Amino acid sequence: xxxxxxxxxxxxxxxxxxxxxxxxxxxxxxxxxxxxxxxxxxxxxxxxxxxxxxxxxxxxxxxxxxxxxxxxxxxxxxxxxxxxxxxxxxxxxxxxxxxxxxxxxxxxxxxxxxxxxxxxxxxxxxxxxxxxxxxxxxxxxxxxxxxxxxxxxxxxxxxxxxxxxxxxxxxxxxxxxxxxxxxxxxxxxxxxxxxxxxxxxxxxxxxxxxxxxxxxxxxxxxxxxxxxxxxxxxxxxxxxxxxxxxxxxxxxxxxxxxxxxxxxxxx
Amino acid sequence: xxxxxxxxxxxxxxxxxxxxxxxxxxxxxxxxxxxxxxxxxxxxxxxxxxxxxxxxxxxxxxxxxxxxxxxxxxxxxxxxxxxxxxxxxxxxxxxxxxxxxxxxxxxxxxxxxxxxxxxxxxxxxxxxxxxxxxxxxxxxxxxxxxxxxxxxxxxxxxxxxxxxxxxxxxxxxxxxxxxxxxxxxxxxxxxxxxxxxxxxxxxxxxxxxxxxxxxxxxxxxxxxxxxxxxxxxxxxxxxxxxxxxxxxxxxxxxxxxxxxxxxxxxxxxxxxxxxxxxxxxxxxxxx
Numbered sequence: 001x002x003x004x005x006x007x008x009x010x011x012x013x014x015x016x017x018x019x020x021x022x023x024x025x026x027x028x029x030x031x032x033x034x035x036x037x038x039x040x041x042x043x044x045x046x047x048x049x050x051x052x053x054x055x056x057x058x059x060x061x062x063x064x065x066x067x068x069x070x071x072x073x074x075x076x077x078x079x080x081x082x083x084x085x086x087x088x089x090x091x092x093x094x095x096x097x098x099x100x101x102x103x104x105x106x107x108x109x110x111x112x113x114x115x116x117x118x119x120x121x122x123x124x125x126x127x128x129x130x131x132x133x134x135x136x137x138x139x140x141x142x143x144x145x146x147x148x149x150x151x152x153x154x155x156x157x158x159x160x161x162x163x164x165x166x167x168x169x170x171x172x173x174x175x176x177x178x179x180x181x182x183x184x185x186x187x188x189x190x191x192x193x194x195x196x197x198x199x200x201x202x203x204x205x206x207x208x209x210x211x212x213x214x215x216x217x218x219x220x221x222x223x224x225x226x227x228x229x230x231x232x233x234x235x236x237x238x239x240x241x242x243x244x245x246x247x248x249x250x251x252x253x254x255x256x257x258x259x260x261x262x263x264x265x266x267x
Numbered sequence: 268x269x270x271x272x273x274x275x276x277x278x279x280x281x282x283x284x285x286x287x288x289x290x291x292x293x294x295x296x297x298x299x300x301x302x303x304x305x306x307x308x309x310x311x312x313x314x315x316x317x318x319x320x321x322x323x324x325x326x327x328x329x330x331x332x333x334x335x336x337x338x339x340x341x342x343x344x345x346x347x348x349x350x351x352x353x354x355x356x357x358x359x360x361x362x363x364x365x366x367x368x369x370x371x372x373x374x375x376x377x378x379x380x381x382x383x384x385x386x387x388x389x390x391x392x393x394x395x396x397x398x399x400x401x402x403x404x405x406x407x408x409x410x411x412x413x414x415x416x417x418x419x420x421x422x423x424x425x426x427x428x429x430x431x432x433x434x435x436x437x438x439x440x441x442x443x444x445x446x447x448x449x450x451x452x453x454x455x456x457x458x459x460x461x462x463x464x465x466x467x468x469x470x471x472x473x474x475x476x477x478x479x480x481x482x483x484x485x486x487x488x489x490x491x492x493x494x495x496x497x498x499x500x501x502x503x504x505x506x507x508x509x510x511x512x513x514x515x516x517x518x519x520x521x522x523x524x525x526x527x528x529x530x531x532x533x534x535x536x537x538x539x540x541x542x543x544x545x546x547x548x549x550x551x552x553x554x
Contacts, residue, residue, distance in 0.1 A: 102545065111513070247374065
């Protein structure tokens with residue numbers, strides 16, 4: 001009885017999570033006629049036509065490529081600059097450290113809607129509008145503070161004796177940092193990258209504001225299709241289903257890191 | 268951990284500082300510029316003082332969307348936090364099912380926000396969506412495009428669907444740092460299920476739980492994309508939350524002055540609440 005109860009809650013919860021995703025998937029395999037004709041739980045005339053459109057039309061598949069490019073740039077930049085900063089916060093006291101930390105966090109709290117228009121003006125002024133770099137840099141606004149926050153937690157879990165021993169052995173700071181410290185907190189870096197990837201991949205408002213053609217993210221391509229041809233629900237569903245794939249791949253690769261990383265640090 | 272005083276540590280922070288300041292200061296100053304001045308284009312500005320602020324603070328429209336926002340954030344926190352803790356407590360701790368649970372539960376977190384909106388839109392469509400069709404066929408009159416209550420509930424359920432997993436994952440992290448010895452000791456002492464939760468599990472989860480609540484508060488207070496795609500703020504204005512209203516004023520009506528003033532008020536509110544929360548959290552930790 002107890003065993004049964006234990007399984008019940010997570011199972012029901014996962015079922016609840018999967019239902020809308022199933023709705024989207026099943027719609028993506030239906031023809032437009034069938035969708036508008038009424039509800040059916042399984043696709044009656046199974047079709048791959050919607051996916052074919054996406055994989056053959058450059059305006060569609062370029063959206064995915066653009067999104068992945070800026071997400072990867074952003075994740076790498078955020079984690080790289082956050083590593084030394086998080087080390088400083090976890091190991092040293094310095095002038096204004098607490099204020100600086102809170103100020104960093106405040107940027108995580110800034111509503112993107114507040115920054116959309118000024119961002120557009122700023123990135124137009126420096127000629128970066130409609131580039132992948134613009135979106136990657138703009139997403140640093142909320143991803144760097146988050147990365148510093150998470151990494152600082154993991155680093156504080158590493159005993160200080162590790163640093164001291166290494167310095168006594170004659171390691172220079174950077175050699176110690178790269179050769180010893182970073183491998184020690186690899187799990188923490190995995191978790192941080194997961195969160196950076198996630199927040200950059202799912203954000204739309206800034207990404208849409210800062211791009212028009214060359215770097216347009218898939219999410220923006222979808223909203224434009226939705227508004228211009230509202231009847232193509234199947235195509236929209238197929239595009240939506242495909243946006244789940246990169247996330248699923250990332251989760252699959254970091255799943256052990258996450259379990260391990262979570263056990264290690266405080267996240 | 269006892270930290271050493273070392274002002275040279277500033278050098279390690281400089282790259283972060285430069286990148287974040289570039290993205291934060293310049294746009295913020297632009298907003299401040301618009302908030303205190305009137306412009307007719309061509310970079311000509313007239314000083315307006317606090318006119319826009321008074322206008323926003325007095326406008327019933329702002330009050331209405333603020334109240335909607337507060338009710339929404341309160342509702343989703345009240346549902347997601349207990350649900351998240353409950354699921355985390357019942358999740359398996361060892362074995363192959365852990366990975367399966369983690370992967371499946373993390374899935375909603377990695378779906379772009381507009382796709383979440385679109386997915387729920389499709390899911391809830393009265394005639395052709397799985398949810399809408401089911402509800403209507405068991406006799407519940409449901410149509411989120413023209414019933415305010417249905418629209419509200421759909422938005423809340425969508426947010427619960429989208430974000431409860433974050434709380435589950437964080438709480439699970441806290442729980443998995445408890446070693447088996449504690450449970451064995453509790454078992455020998457004959458502790459009840461509630462006592463184990465209250466005195467072993469809850470204290471271990473406290474830190475991650477505060478972070479989870481803080482993140483959920485911030486993000487739900489800024490929510491824009493999902494309700495915008497799902498309901499477009501409607502029917503009428505019933506699901507127009509602060510961000511949606513702000514974008515309507517700034518980009519729809521191009522009223523830059525009031526929009527900028529509203530942005531600053533909005534930002535300050537989030538800041539104040541988070542600052543209070545953060546201070547309390549830090550004080551508890553020092554004890």
